[in-house]
Amino acid sequence: MELETILKTAFILAVVVLTFAPIITWVERKQSAVMQDRIGANRADLGGITLLGLLHPLADVVKLIFKEDVVPRGANRFMHLLAPVIAAVPAIIAYAVIPFGGSYAYGDRIVNLVVADVDWGVLYIFAIGSIAAYGTVISGWASNNNWSLLGSLRASAQVISYEVTMGLSLVGIFMVFQSLSMFEMGLAQDTTIRLFGFLEHFGWVDDIGFLGFLQIPNWGIFLQPLGFLMFFTCAIAENKRAPFDCPEGESEIIAGYHLEYSGMRFGLFYMSEFIEIVVIAGLITALFLGGWSIPYLPQATLIGGIAPVFGDYFATSICMILHVVSFFAKVIVVIYLQMAMRWSLPRFRYDQIMDLCWKILLPLSVANVIVTGGLMLVFGVGV
Amino acid sequence: MTATSIFFYACAALAVVSALAMLLNVRNTVASALCLVVTMISLAGVFLVLDAYLIAALQIMVYAGAIVVLFIFVVMLLNLRHDAFAPNRLIPVKFLACLLGVWALVRLAPLFARYLPDPATLPEGFGGYRHVGLALYTDFVLTFEVASFLLLGAMVGAVMLAKRRLD
Numbered sequence: 001m002e003l004e005t006i007l008k009t010a011f012i013l014a015v016v017v018l019t020f021a022p023i024i025t026w027v028e029r030k031q032s033a034v035m036q037d038r039i040g041a042n043r044a045d046l047g048g049i050t051l052l053g054l055l056h057p058l059a060d061v062v063k064l065i066f067k068e069d070v071v072p073r074g075a076n077r078f079m080h081l082l083a084p085v086i087a088a089v090p091a092i093i094a095y096a097v098i099p100f101g102g103s104y105a106y107g108d109r110i111v112n113l114v115v116a117d118v119d120w121g122v123l124y125i126f127a128i129g130s131i132a133a134y135g136t137v138i139s140g141w142a143s144n145n146n147w148s149l150l151g152s153l154r155a156s157a158q159v160i161s162y163e164v165t166m167g168l169s170l171v172g173i174f175m176v177f178q179s180l181s182m183f184e185m186g187l188a189q190d191t192t193i194r195l196f197g198f199l200e201h202f203g204w205v206d207d208i209g210f211l212g213f214l215q216i217p218n219w220g221i222f223l224q225p226l227g228f229l230m231f232f233t234c235a236i237a238e239n240k241r242a243p244f245d246c247p248e249g250e251s252e253i254i255a256g257y258h259l260e261y262s263g264m265r266f267g268l269f270y271m272s273e274f275i276e277i278v279v280i281a282g283l284i285t286a287l288f289l290g291g292w293s294i295p296y297l298p299q300a301t302l303i304g305g306i307a308p309v310f311g312d313y314f315a316t317s318i319c320m321i322l323h324v325v326s327f328f329a330k331v332i333v334v335i336y337l338q339m340a341m342r343w344s345l346p347r348f349r350y351d352q353i354m355d356l357c358w359k360i361l362l363p364l365s366v367a368n369v370i371v372t373g374g375l376m377l378v379f380g381v382g383v
Numbered sequence: 384m385t386a387t388s389i390f391f392y393a394c395a396a397l398a399v400v401s402a403l404a405m406l407l408n409v410r411n412t413v414a415s416a417l418c419l420v421v422t423m424i425s426l427a428g429v430f431l432v433l434d435a436y437l438i439a440a441l442q443i444m445v446y447a448g449a450i451v452v453l454f455i456f457v458v459m460l461l462n463l464r465h466d467a468f469a470p471n472r473l474i475p476v477k478f479l480a481c482l483l484g485v486w487a488l489v490r491l492a493p494l495f496a497r498y499l500p501d502p503a504t505l506p507e508g509f510g511g512y513r514h515v516g517l518a519l520y521t522d523f524v525l526t527f528e529v530a531s532f533l534l535l536g537a538m539v540g541a542v543m544l545a546k547r548r549l550d
Contacts, residue, residue, distance in 0.1 A: 079414075119511055123440035127427075130448020134420065137452060141413055141459050149459065160452055167444075180512055 008115045012095045015328070016282075020335070021274040022057035028274075028339055029056065035343040064267035072144055072260045079142035084261065084268035087135025090128040091275040097121035098282045099183045101292045101323045102190070102299055104316050113292070113324065114183050121182045122174070125283065126167055129238065132272075133159045136247070136257045139269075143260035151256025154350060155240055155247035161357045162237040168365035169230035172372040173287055176223045176381075186291030190298050191218045201379065217295040220288035226368050228288045230361055235280040236338065237353065239273060243345040244353055281334035289330045292323040299323075387432055394428030397421065416455045423447040435510040 026041065030053060033040025044055035071080050098121075101113025118124060133156050140152020177185045192215040199205040221228045237244040248256040258269040285291060294302070299319060306315035348356070405418035423446045430439035508514045519527050 076411075076414075079417075118436070120436050120440055123437070123444070123512070127440045127443035127448070130444050130452075131424070133448065133452060134417075137455055137459075138417070141455075153456070153460075156452055156456070160449060163448070 004111070005115060008113065009096075012100065012115060013092075016095055016278050017092060017271075017275060020278045020331075021271060022061075023054075024274045024277055024335060024339070025057050025060065025270075026054055027335075028342070029053065031339055032343055061267075064264045067263035069263040069265055070260070074144040075260065076142040076144070079138050080260075081265070083135050083139035083142055084258075084265045084272075085135075086138060087132055088268040088272040088275075090132040090135075091272040091279060094125055094128060094276075094279045095282060097124050097182060098279070098286050099186050099291060100282075100327045101320055102186065103183075104320050106313060106316060111320070112183065113320070117181065117183045120180050122170060122180050122287075126163070130163060133163075135269075135272075139261070140257040143257075145260050147253040148257050148259045151247050151249075151253045151259065154253075155257055158240065158244065158246065158353060158357075159238055161354060162234045165357055165361045165365055166231060166234035166238060168362065168369065169227050169234060170287070171365075171369045172224045172227040173220050175369070175372050175376060176220070182286045182291070185220070186286060186293065189217065189219050189290040190293040192216065192296060192298075193218050193222075198379070215296070217290055217293070219290040219295075224288070224368070224372070226364065227372075228284070230365055230368070231288070232284060233356075233361065235283070236341065237357070239276045239280060241273065241277075241338070242342040243348050245347060246350045246353060277335055277338055278331065280338065281331040284334050285327060285330040289334070292327040294322060294326050391429060391432040394425045394432070398425040398429065401425065412458045412461075413455060416451060416458050419454070420447050420451050423451060433510075434505055437510060437512045437515050 029041040032038075041053035041056045042050055044050065044053065044059040046055055049055070071077050096115045097118055099112070099114035099117070104111045104113075136152050136155040136159070138152075140148040140150075140155070143149075173185070174180055177188050179185055179188070194208070194212050195214040195216055196208050196211040199208050199211075216222050240247050248254075253259075258266055261269060293299075302319050302322070303312075303315045306318055310318075401418045401421035405415045405422065408415045408418065424443060427439040427442040427447070430436075430442060506514075
């Protein structure tokens, strides 16, 4: 492996797994406290320093590591120990194909800020996402507990159903950008489109004049608004978070599929949920929110503006840093949206979850594909 | 050996071993089904080495991710034990069949080795979604449509069977 790949992997792991995930656990606690009019997590204390409760993730880790790791009697020991690993690993490796920055030329050397720029990046995400479902299936079965089994049945039926719609909701975006590679999509989103350009296209007006200044970024969310809404919904359902948290239910099946887990193995399930929040935010940013691009400031303009004063290398580096900051700023916004949703929406009933998937989202996503294709034919895009 | 061929042999060996484990494991049906998952995933690895990226991804998404999960669902709910199966009869016949199979393999292996074609040179973009998609929707569009009609028929049949129970 090259040094560059190792550095990029280390950066992503350090940011997503070691920084975002623990802080999100704190944000979730604090936010629930605010929503429920409490003071919230503030007891973890290191010699009088509490940092607004920011020490809680640290205390959690210490607690989880030193807790006893119980395997229930009658459980399948090997499977029981394996399941949390299967649940956590796909969440951690998903970021390999999500670009967190663009392509930067240093002389002859080109630096692409994505760990693995594969041509079929989105398919990779779906493939490993479907493996993650086995973590829940196996954990429920191997625990030898009926509530666990019921929880894992609910979870896996939900995950499999929403996977179908999630794939179909993205077909529109594949058609618009003519690619399955998130890196290419990111490059395509670093431009703007004229809001009234269609008047010229159909020959209704010869020159749209000053209306040409009305531009929107060429982002997925503007080209595929319905696709964005459906993908966001499906992604939250995939992650089994509120309002789609039927696999867990305090009053019916207790904690669901991870009921019999303790210590760091429970910690893996817990952690994978929070890493998946960051993965979903990264996916939505890369596919729909322009990835690393800064709106109305394409890379060429940005570098061209700084380069004459400070030189090429410095300008490229500044551009790279700004792009990475832009990417993670968007990621933070989407994470916040997911957090806010959890405490503001009531929970679905299980049949409502299934109805929403098969009777509303699936037909809508197929319609979205057809409408997108028709519009692309009319506008003569990508034909 | 290059890293690619090591990866290939590792995946191939894992596929064979897990397939055998699936067949020979009679004590635990869920474990058997999970062995099938491992076979599917290692086959995806083999496809990956053969430059068939789309097939590799679909192998995991469709087979490992959707079909076998449904198998496991059913198996888990039935919770079969060893004694739920019919006692194992016809052991001499099975043993004979195994011997016959091994003998045929030994006889056929040299023939396969002699007539194995040279590896083809891959065209640009082979195995990618563009290549496969273009082939599917232009050259093989009839086959594709026939297959989709078959699937539609099977789906309608499944719905009818399930509904009859409900009504």
